[in-house]
Amino acid sequence: MNDSPLAIGIDFGGTSIKIAVVYQSHLIDQAPPIATQEFGERGPLIDAIVRSVEDLRARHARIASVGVGMPGFVNFEKGLIHGLTNVPGWQDVPLKQILEARTGLPVVVDNDANCMAFAEWRCGAGRGFQNVVFMSLGTGVGGAIIANGQMIRGMCHGAGEIGQTSIDYQGRVGHYGNKGALEDYVGNNEIAARAHDAYRAAGVQKPLEECTPAALAHAAHLGDTIAASLWNETGQMLATAAMNLCWLLNPEAIVIGGGVARAGNLLFHPFEKHLFAQLSGPFKDALRILPAAFGHEAGIIGAAALAREHAAQPGN
Amino acid sequence: MNDSPLAIGIDFGGTSIKIAVVYQSHLIDQAPPIATQEFGERGPLIDAIVRSVEDLRARHARIASVGVGMPGFVNFEKGLIHGLTNVPGWQDVPLKQILEARTGLPVVVDNDANCMAFAEWRCGAGRGFQNVVFMSLGTGVGGAIIANGQMIRGMCHGAGEIGQTSIDYQGRVGHYGNKGALEDYVGNNEIAARAHDAYRAAGVQKPLEECTPAALAHAAHLGDTIAASLWNETGQMLATAAMNLCWLLNPEAIVIGGGVARAGNLLFHPFEKHLFAQLSGPFKDALRILPAAFGHEAGIIGAAALAREHAAQPGN
Numbered sequence: 001m002n003d004s005p006l007a008i009g010i011d012f013g014g015t016s017i018k019i020a021v022v023y024q025s026h027l028i029d030q031a032p033p034i035a036t037q038e039f040g041e042r043g044p045l046i047d048a049i050v051r052s053v054e055d056l057r058a059r060h061a062r063i064a065s066v067g068v069g070m071p072g073f074v075n076f077e078k079g080l081i082h083g084l085t086n087v088p089g090w091q092d093v094p095l096k097q098i099l100e101a102r103t104g105l106p107v108v109v110d111n112d113a114n115c116m117a118f119a120e121w122r123c124g125a126g127r128g129f130q131n132v133v134f135m136s137l138g139t140g141v142g143g144a145i146i147a148n149g150q151m152i153r154g155m156c157h158g159a160g161e162i163g164q165t166s167i168d169y170q171g172r173v174g175h176y177g178n179k180g181a182l183e184d185y186v187g188n189n190e191i192a193a194r195a196h197d198a199y200r201a202a203g204v205q206k207p208l209e210e211c212t213p214a215a216l217a218h219a220a221h222l223g224d225t226i227a228a229s230l231w232n233e234t235g236q237m238l239a240t241a242a243m244n245l246c247w248l249l250n251p252e253a254i255v256i257g258g259g260v261a262r263a264g265n266l267l268f269h270p271f272e273k274h275l276f277a278q279l280s281g282p283f284k285d286a287l288r289i290l291p292a293a294f295g296h297e298a299g300i301i302g303a304a305a306l307a308r309e310h311a312a313q314p315g316n
Numbered sequence: 317m318n319d320s321p322l323a324i325g326i327d328f329g330g331t332s333i334k335i336a337v338v339y340q341s342h343l344i345d346q347a348p349p350i351a352t353q354e355f356g357e358r359g360p361l362i363d364a365i366v367r368s369v370e371d372l373r374a375r376h377a378r379i380a381s382v383g384v385g386m387p388g389f390v391n392f393e394k395g396l397i398h399g400l401t402n403v404p405g406w407q408d409v410p411l412k413q414i415l416e417a418r419t420g421l422p423v424v425v426d427n428d429a430n431c432m433a434f435a436e437w438r439c440g441a442g443r444g445f446q447n448v449v450f451m452s453l454g455t456g457v458g459g460a461i462i463a464n465g466q467m468i469r470g471m472c473h474g475a476g477e478i479g480q481t482s483i484d485y486q487g488r489v490g491h492y493g494n495k496g497a498l499e500d501y502v503g504n505n506e507i508a509a510r511a512h513d514a515y516r517a518a519g520v521q522k523p524l525e526e527c528t529p530a531a532l533a534h535a536a537h538l539g540d541t542i543a544a545s546l547w548n549e550t551g552q553m554l555a556t557a558a559m560n561l562c563w564l565l566n567p568e569a570i571v572i573g574g575g576v577a578r579a580g581n582l583l584f585h586p587f588e589k590h591l592f593a594q595l596s597g598p599f600k601d602a603l604r605i606l607p608a609a610f611g612h613e614a615g616i617i618g619a620a621a622l623a624r625e626h627a628a629q630p631g632n
Contacts, residue, residue: 168486
């Protein structure tokens with residue numbers, strides 16, 4: 001490790017806030033996590049974050065910037081939080097401005113899916129590509145798009161919501177009125193619900209809690225054909241959304257992360273089969289399907305990478 | 317008109333090749349169209365194009381560049397034609413290089429959908445926006461994407477194929493193996509086929525040739541409820557593909573052109589209703605749905621605009 005500057009990455013989650021000093025893609029010093037829900041109000045929570053940052057700075061003189069990934073709707077240019085999905089009291093909070101005033105460091109703020117994608121693009125599986133699609137598979141299905149070597153944010157920083165795109169124009173109505181949203185088929189809970197139904201249809205009473213993606217992966221490895229068929233169907237559904245991204249954006253790579261992706265080839269094999277069967281040559285010949293390089297640390301690594309690349313420009 | 321440079325726009329179609337001198341978005345001098353099929357081979361066809369260009373240059377000294385829109389798969393950077401959809405003998409033709417050598421002018425070559433979208437973006441309905449989606453509705457359903465103020469081309473210049481994106485993961489298998497492709501529902505012929513079926517299901521024998529989009533628009537205006545319902549369904553299908561684009565790219569505007577769009581509000585009203593019902597605030601509050609400003613001339617205007625903006629840079 002030379003004298004290059006360090007960045008602090010902050011992964012603000014609904015349960016805990018993780019803060020670390022990051023060198024390239026390595027967490028070289030982690031602060032104790034902050035329990036998000038223990039703080040009733042925003043003010044004390046921000047105080048705790050600032051204290052953590054100051055503790056880390058006391059140990060690392062070369063910290064030059066701070067990046068924060070937030071679970072909600074963020075204006076990246078302004079570093080303004082419009083609102084968070086599972087944490088109340090964060091409407092229209094100028095977090096970048098607040099943290100810059102409190103720490104004296106340049107700060108960037110982005111949403112968590114963008115941070116994870118940025119980590120994969122700059123330091124991980126998507127490194128070196130000009131056009132990359134990132135999909136994150138968990139309770140929610142998130143995403144981000146890199147095209148022409150830039151992150152695509154759109155008019156209001158809303159771009160990349162792959163989980164809300166439809167795979168069935170007549171599908172059931174989702175949270176935003178959108179019919180057939182991908183997330184309503186392949187989110188954690190929806191996979192479990194589909195498996196539960198498939199077992200029941202086959203005359204097997206399997207409790208919902210034994211239908212988690214992890215349990216289904218285990219079952220499929222043991223030869224359970226219903227579980228295997230569930231993974232095939234899940235791969236096909238994901239492939240439809242991914243193929244839409246390919247026809248639209250013609251990316252070099254699709255990077256897939258999140259808990260559900262831990263099913264590995266149970267998911268990746270049918271996904272690739274269905275995807276490649278639905279694309280013409282220029283869209284698939286050089287297309288790479290890549291598992292994400294980073295796991296739980298992707299958010300911190302990406303927030304720090306965003307800070308290194310973007311926080312140095314004043315007023316950004 | 318001042319002394320600003322002029323460009324020649326060429327719209328290479330499967331039936332005819334249209335060539336004109338373009339000032340801003342105005343065709344100020346049109347060469348006689350060239351009948352594409354009358355030339356058995358590529359060489360004589362290129363000769364005819366070069367003669368047209370030279371005739372126009374003899375009348376307009378300020379012509380500084382040439383832009384060509386081609387109906388097929390084009391490498392924009394190299395100006396290389398990989399192949400054309402309905403014209404044989406155009407595999408791997410370095411058209412930019414050929415025309416530059418023959419005319420001495422800088423030349424750009426792009427596919428026709430990109431040219432039309434570029435016309436709308438730089439001079440037409442999409443002017444001034446940083447993020448625009450363009451949809452062209454005809455026999456085929458084409459498209460193009462502008463994001464972060466740039467045209468998105470992707471790894472192999474294939475991006476923007478909106479007509480190939482799926483609206484039903486279990487839909488019928490299309491030309492490229494893709495299930496439920498939008499074009500297989502709302503292309504000219506597919507609209508006619510769906511109408512034909514709808515009439516038959518209602519006990520009405522209506523010949524397929526009376527089910528063209530133009531005939532269906534006429535019928536709907538006269539109070540034909542089957543035709544009106546067909547337009548509603550078509551609007552819903554289009555809205556699904558458009559909403560996917562909105563969730564993915566969060567554009568300021570969707571610009572819709574092509575023959576089918578001439579149905580006007582018969583199409584636009586259900587399209588907007590279904591689209592806005594399936595988006596959350598940041599994706600729809602400022603979203604504009606705009607009919608294309610240009611009709612048949614969009615390809616020429618866009619090719620010339622591309623030439624003005626990109627052909628000046630040598631080696632581009």
